Amino acid sequence: MKAIKGVDVKDKKVLLREDFNVPLKDHHVADNSRIKAALPTINYLRENGAKLILVSELGQPCGHAITDFRMNPVAEELEKLLNIHIENTDEIFGIDARLAIATMNPGDVLLLENLGFHKTEYENDDYFAHSLADLADIYVDDDFRLAAKERASNVAITKHIPSYAGLLMEKELDQIVNFILNIDHPFVLLMGGTNPESKMPVIERFIEIADYILVAGEVGLTFLKAQGHEVGKVNISDTAVAMANQLMCESRLERNPIIVPDDFMIAQEVMPGSSHKFVSSMDIPHDWHVVDIGPRTFEEFNKRIYDARRVIWNGPVGVIEIPDFEEGNRSIAQAVASTEASTMVGGYDTANAIYKYGKADYINVVSTGAESFIFALQAKDIPAIKVLEK
Known part of the structure; x- marks a missing residue:
C-alpha cells in the first residue's frame, strides 16, 4: 500500500478523504473522537506545506442535499482543535469552491460539502471521481471505516490522480494485521451484531486458533436457531443457519467451543x-424480540474475557441505541477494558460503544472499520486499499 509519508506535498493541493461521520446534537458535534483521530494526518500535511482540501460523508443523505447533514459543525469543531480558520463551502464543484481552492496558501485547510449529497458518489461513478481529482494534485485516503465500500471518492478517483494512504489508514490496517499475527493463548473471539452471514467467515478463519468463540446478537441467535430453538422476532436466513451448522461441526472437531448465550433479555417491542x-x-417466545444478553451469559463471557491473553470483539451483544437494552454492551466494554489481555475492538457500533462508555484508552486497538474490519479479519482484499497498491 502506497502511503503519503515521504511524498513531496509542498505547495501541492492535497485532497484528503477523512471519516468525519460524527454524531451531532443541536447542530454541533456531540463526539469529536473521529475528528481527533484524523489530526495526525492533517497536521503532517499542513506542516509539510500542503494546501489541504478535506472531504467526507456525514450522516446518510443517500444522494440528497439535507440541511441537517451539512459540514458546518465539522468545520466548527476542526477550528477548535486546530486553532486555525477553516474555510467551509456549501458545494464541491461550484464557483465558490474553485475560487477558495485557487486562493489557498500552503498550510491552509478547506472543507468541502458533504460527499453524500451526490448520488454518483455511492455509484463509484467515474465522471464524479474525475471531477474530484481535478480539484487537486494528490489524493490521500484516510478513511478506513468505508474502505470496503466502492465509492467514487475512494476507488474510482485513484485512476485519475496520484493516490496514497493517510497516516490513520496505514495505522489502523497495520494494527489489525499485527494483532492477528501475534496471537497469545487463551485467545477469545467475541462476535455479535447483525448480518450474521458476513460474520461466519471470520468465525471460520479463527475456529482452529481461538480457544473460545463467544457469539451474541443476531450471530448468537443464528447458532441457537441452528440448534433447533425458537429465537423470537428476527429474520435469520437459511444460508446463515446452514453456515452456523457447519461451524458447530468444525468446532466439535477442533474442540474449540462456540459458546452460545444461556439467557437473554427480551422485549415486546x-x-x-x-x-x-x-x-x-430455551424459553424465547416467538412474538418477542431478543434485545440483550442475560446475567448468566454475561457471567460466562466475563470469565472467558478475564482469563484470556488476547481478545477480539466485533459487534454489539444487544440493542445499543436504547438505554434499557444496553447493559450487556456496557458490561462487556468494561470487561474488555479491565482484562489484562491484549484487546482489539472493531466495527462501527462496537467502536462507538467503547467511546461512549469512556473505555477507548484502555483498549489496545480500536478500529472504526465496519465491513473493512471484517474484511481485514478474514485477510480479504479491501477495495479502497487494494487500489492503493497499484
Whole structure:
C-alpha cells in the first residue's frame, strides 16, 4: 500500500478523504473522537506545506442535499482543535469552491460539502471521481471505516490522480494485521451484531486458533436457531443457519467451543419503555424480540474475557441505541477494558460503544472499520486499499 509519508506535498493541493461521520446534537458535534483521530494526518500535511482540501460523508443523505447533514459543525469543531480558520463551502464543484481552492496558501485547510449529497458518489461513478481529482494534485485516503465500500471518492478517483494512504489508514490496517499475527493463548473471539452471514467467515478463519468463540446478537441467535430453538422476532436466513451448522461441526472437531448465550433479555417491542424481562435461551417466545444478553451469559463471557491473553470483539451483544437494552454492551466494554489481555475492538457500533462508555484508552486497538474490519479479519482484499497498491 502506497502511503503519503515521504511524498513531496509542498505547495501541492492535497485532497484528503477523512471519516468525519460524527454524531451531532443541536447542530454541533456531540463526539469529536473521529475528528481527533484524523489530526495526525492533517497536521503532517499542513506542516509539510500542503494546501489541504478535506472531504467526507456525514450522516446518510443517500444522494440528497439535507440541511441537517451539512459540514458546518465539522468545520466548527476542526477550528477548535486546530486553532486555525477553516474555510467551509456549501458545494464541491461550484464557483465558490474553485475560487477558495485557487486562493489557498500552503498550510491552509478547506472543507468541502458533504460527499453524500451526490448520488454518483455511492455509484463509484467515474465522471464524479474525475471531477474530484481535478480539484487537486494528490489524493490521500484516510478513511478506513468505508474502505470496503466502492465509492467514487475512494476507488474510482485513484485512476485519475496520484493516490496514497493517510497516516490513520496505514495505522489502523497495520494494527489489525499485527494483532492477528501475534496471537497469545487463551485467545477469545467475541462476535455479535447483525448480518450474521458476513460474520461466519471470520468465525471460520479463527475456529482452529481461538480457544473460545463467544457469539451474541443476531450471530448468537443464528447458532441457537441452528440448534433447533425458537429465537423470537428476527429474520435469520437459511444460508446463515446452514453456515452456523457447519461451524458447530468444525468446532466439535477442533474442540474449540462456540459458546452460545444461556439467557437473554427480551422485549415486546424494540423501543424505549417497552415491557422487557430475562428468559432462558430455551424459553424465547416467538412474538418477542431478543434485545440483550442475560446475567448468566454475561457471567460466562466475563470469565472467558478475564482469563484470556488476547481478545477480539466485533459487534454489539444487544440493542445499543436504547438505554434499557444496553447493559450487556456496557458490561462487556468494561470487561474488555479491565482484562489484562491484549484487546482489539472493531466495527462501527462496537467502536462507538467503547467511546461512549469512556473505555477507548484502555483498549489496545480500536478500529472504526465496519465491513473493512471484517474484511481485514478474514485477510480479504479491501477495495479502497487494494487500489492503493497499484
